[in-house]
Amino acid sequence: MKKLMFSLFAAMMLIGVQAMAQDATNEKPVWQPSVDISMSYSSRYISDGWVVNPESMLFADINLTWDLKEFGGIYLGCWVANDWNDYNKDSRIDYEPEEWDYWVGYYYTLNDVPFVESLTFDLSYTYWDYPKRTQWPARGETERKVVLDISTGDFAITEDFTWHPGFYIGWDHENDEWQAKLYVKSSYKISDKLSFNNGLDLFWNNGRWRCGGYDGVNHAKRAGLLDSYKNGFSTLVWSADLSYAINDYISFGPFAKLAWVLDHDYREVWKSSTSPNHKSGMNNLWGVQLSISF
Numbered sequence: 001m002k003k004l005m006f007s008l009f010a011a012m013m014l015i016g017v018q019a020m021a022q023d024a025t026n027e028k029p030v031w032q033p034s035v036d037i038s039m040s041y042s043s044r045y046i047s048d049g050w051v052v053n054p055e056s057m058l059f060a061d062i063n064l065t066w067d068l069k070e071f072g073g074i075y076l077g078c079w080v081a082n083d084w085n086d087y088n089k090d091s092r093i094d095y096e097p098e099e100w101d102y103w104v105g106y107y108y109t110l111n112d113v114p115f116v117e118s119l120t121f122d123l124s125y126t127y128w129d130y131p132k133r134t135q136w137p138a139r140g141e142t143e144r145k146v147v148l149d150i151s152t153g154d155f156a157i158t159e160d161f162t163w164h165p166g167f168y169i170g171w172d173h174e175n176d177e178w179q180a181k182l183y184v185k186s187s188y189k190i191s192d193k194l195s196f197n198n199g200l201d202l203f204w205n206n207g208r209w210r211c212g213g214y215d216g217v218n219h220a221k222r223a224g225l226l227d228s229y230k231n232g233f234s235t236l237v238w239s240a241d242l243s244y245a246i247n248d249y250i251s252f253g254p255f256a257k258l259a260w261v262l263d264h265d266y267r268e269v270w271k272s273s274t275s276p277n278h279k280s281g282m283n284n285l286w287g288v289q290l291s292i293s294f
Helices: 002-024 215-222 265-269
Strands: 034-042 045-047 050-053 057-067 073-082 098-113 117-129 142-152 155-158 161-172 176-191 194-206 231-245 249-261 282-293
Touching: 045 282, 249 265
Parallel strands: none
Antiparallel strands: 034 057, 034 282, 045 050, 057 073, 073 098, 098 117, 117 142, 142 161, 155 161, 161 176, 176 194, 194 231, 231 249, 249 282
16 A cells, blocks of 8 residues: 555656646646645644544645536545554554545536625545554444535635635545534735635534544443434634745645534543543644645
């Protein structure tokens, strides 16, 4: 698997070199995708407000997008989380990536929509693989998630400040968990090379979501959440980053994230003595990210 993924990243970098050269001459073949690559260091791993790994992590992802013009677009990609501290340890697999995510999706944009100018419908399927989960109770070694994301076009507050809202619903049919969220994203252009970006996510989900694992299993059982289909607000997550454009293709900058638990029962799971989540009901992280787009 590692050789396959390293080969994929090498192939994409080769495509990127070709893309940059062809972009300079304004000759981009129809078959050639847009490529986005990012590599980051994070003080911990938080997923939708919940701590998966409280130690520092290394992440990398790559996404390929084919713009089909009036027919929308398709994309595929993968993401890897490297547990270099080996916190979530399986004695048979030391210092290996603890998670691989693979996805494929299709999007279509409706233009000239009253009040919102445009609406983008994005349907995707993600396969989440956890090679270290062989000893984790009450969780599968994989997750399979179908997601529908609907977002508007950008609203301009000023020439340099834009924002747009969206709605997301996802169903993990492997573990029978589902979640929805309302979100808003904003971007402020400080200068030609520097921008400040914000995002706010409000999650609503069923009781099985995030309560069957991450070392909170026993407490989740006592709270009646492990096999519960209780629906309610779970977390509010705020994220922010500074992005500095080194050139037309490469950007770099710091990021931060704060997450608050909203539901009493979920907070009780967080307070579990074996849970890596903060007992106050607030999680946070910081990191730095390098992004390449061509």
